[in-house]
Amino acid sequence: MAGIRFNKQKRQLAFTLFVRGVVLGLLAMVAWFGLHAxxxxxxxxxxxxxxxxxxxLTNVKLRLLQPRYEACLATIKxxxxxxxxxxxxxxxxxCGMEKxxxxxxxxxxxxxxxxxxxxLAAALLIWEGQVVVPQADDILGSPVTRIRHYGTYSCRNVNHAKAGRLSAHAEARAIDVAGFDLADGRRVSVLKDWGKDTPEGRFLKSVHDDACRVxxxxxxxxxxxxxxxxxHFDMSAWSACK
Ligand SMILES: [Zn+2]
Structure with a gap:
């Protein structure tokens, strides 16, 4: 009798494990298909x-890509x-730029x-292609042809201060964007157009705000x-949107 009860318990255990395996497998399939969808x-x-x-998640993914140099190069190429x-x-x-x-x-x-x-290159190209280009068409009615900037690399402290923390520019992780040239000949300038209730002003506000997601x-x-x-756009460890 004891042997029959023992075999029954083994069968019940095997059945329970089988059911659990099937349920876990189904859950894994749902999660896999769900993530891919x-x-x-x-x-x-x-x-x-x-x-x-x-x-x-754009900035999070770019932060994860940043230390993976070969993957970053491949993404851009x-x-x-x-x-x-x-x-x-x-x-x-x-100071200096590695990789x-x-x-x-x-x-x-x-x-x-x-x-x-x-x-920074990956982030800049995403911002230009996915934010600047479509929003120039929508808000300004003309394609952007050129980004005007004050450069990337500069061995200096934050805010050009004599002492303090080094700027992200010291490692070429930052770019200062000053404006945009449009195909119809117009120029959009951060200095002249920021804060204005004009298409140029609205365009600058929009591309600035979306830059915070990149x-x-x-x-x-x-x-x-x-x-x-x-x-100023940079890919340092900090987060700020001002
Ligand atoms: Zn800067």
Whole structure:
């Protein structure tokens, strides 16, 4: 009798384990298909692409891509941009660019080759392609042709102060954007058009606000007087949207 009861218990245990296995397998399948059905903007497992629409996870994905140099290079090259590996050496502690890129050709003109960290290049190209280009068409009715900027690399402290923390520019992780040239000949300037209730003013506000979903730090004219003529975008460890 004891042997029959023991066999019955073993069969019950095997059946319970089988049912649990099937349930777990079904749950895993639902989760896998569910994640793959999620749009890229809210799917934490889809890799960031230059063509990905900007969403709440864009900056998080770019932060994760940033230390993965080869993956970052591949992400940019996959979309036909012309970049090459680049470095800047500096005798000064904390300055210089390691594992950066030289961006020589992109859909928008930058006024010459631009050295920057690979993570910043990926963020900049996403912001230009997914924010600036479509919003210029919508708000200004003319394509943007050129981004005007004050550069990326600069071995200096935050806010050009004599002492204090080094700026993200010291590692070429930042760019200062001053304005845009349009195909119809107009120019949009952060200095002249910011804060105005004009198409140019509304365009600047819109691309500034959406930059906060792409870059880690965004500082504009409302941050302080030093930024009245440009947007500072950077991919440092901090977060700010001002
Ligand atoms: Zn700056």
């Amino acid at each position: 999620l749009p890229d903007t809210i799917n934490p497992f889809s890799p960031v692409e230059l063509t990905s629409p900007v969403g709440p 996959r979309r036909g941009m012309t970049i090459e590996r680049a470095e800047i050496s500096s005798p000064l502690k904390g 950066g890129v030289k961006l020589t050709k992109a859909p928008l003109i930058h006024g010459g080759p631009l050295d920057m960290s690979c993570g 870059f880690s730090v965004v500082l504009g004219p409302e941050y302080n007087d030093l930024h009245k003529n440009h947007f």
